[in-house]
Amino acid sequence: MGSDRLSNNIRRLRFDAGEMTQQQLADKVGVTRQTIIATEQGRYAPSLPLAMRIAGAFGKGVEEVFRLEEK
Amino acid sequence: MNKAQKCAWFNLIMAAILLVLLPTRMLSFPSRFLDGLAFFIVFGVIGLFVLLFRKKQGVVEFDERDKLIHKRSLLVVYFVIWGFFITACIVPYLMLGPTGSISVYIMPVILYGTFIVAMLVHSVLILVQYGRGGKDGQ
Numbered sequence: 172m173g174s175d176r177l178s179n180n181i182r183r184l185r186f187d188a189g190e191m192t193q194q195q196l197a198d199k200v201g202v203t204r205q206t207i208i209a210t211e212q213g214r215y216a217p218s219l220p221l222a223m224r225i226a227g228a229f230g231k232g233v234e235e236v237f238r239l240e241e242k
Numbered sequence: 243m244n245k246a247q248k249c250a251w252f253n254l255i256m257a258a259i260l261l262v263l264l265p266t267r268m269l270s271f272p273s274r275f276l277d278g279l280a281f282f283i284v285f286g287v288i289g290l291f292v293l294l295f296r297k298k299q300g301v302v303e304f305d306e307r308d309k310l311i312h313k314r315s316l317l318v319v320y321f322v323i324w325g326f327f328i329t330a331c332i333v334p335y336l337m338l339g340p341t342g343s344i345s346v347y348i349m350p351v352i353l354y355g356t357f358i359v360a361m362l363v364h365s366v367l368i369l370v371q372y373g374r375g376g377k378d379g380q
Contacts, residue, residue, distance in 0.1 A: 203304075205244065205307070206305050206306070206308075209307060218306055
């Protein structure tokens with residue numbers, strides 16, 4: 172198994188959810204805006220509970236928000 | 243810039259100042275006691291700096307990513323401290339040999355130096371990890 176990359180479509184989901192801002196999403200899931208930015212850009216892989224909270228904020232499942240891509 | 247970054251910048255500046263002051267001031271014999279006292283006061287100010295930032299109500303300021311960044315930084319600082327301390331103990335032995343002697347004043351200098359280097363490394367690591375994000379990463 173090579174090194175995997177976790178990608179996501181948080182940005183698109185935010186815009187689809189009434190143009191939710193990063194700060195609003197951060198407040199909803201209980202993290203800082205910087206963490207949301209880093210997660211969106213793929214620079215930070217959230218923990219499972221955080222990933223589930225983010226997915227729950229959009230009413231989606233974790234696998235609908237995050238994807239594991241093999242490098 | 244978040245609280246951790248501000249503290250890191252402050253510690254970085256203080257460590258840089260102390261690094262310049264250490265060799266120039268602590269070698270002056272008459273005021274060694276005052277120098278030691280001054281360094282303790284500076285370290286106290288550094289420690290109290292965190293209290294200057296009030297926690298904003300209802301705002302998350304320290305989450306799992308911040309915890310991870312601090313944990314990684316502390317891990318590296320742990321090894322740096324050991325490396326610095328071991329080097330500081332071994333180098334005089336290698337330079338002076340088994341029969342050489344050094345002033346006991348060197349011991350607090352090693353202690354201060356270790357602390358300053360640890361502060362420098364910790365601050366730089368914090369800033370690098372937070373800063374690797376381009377414009378939006380603050």
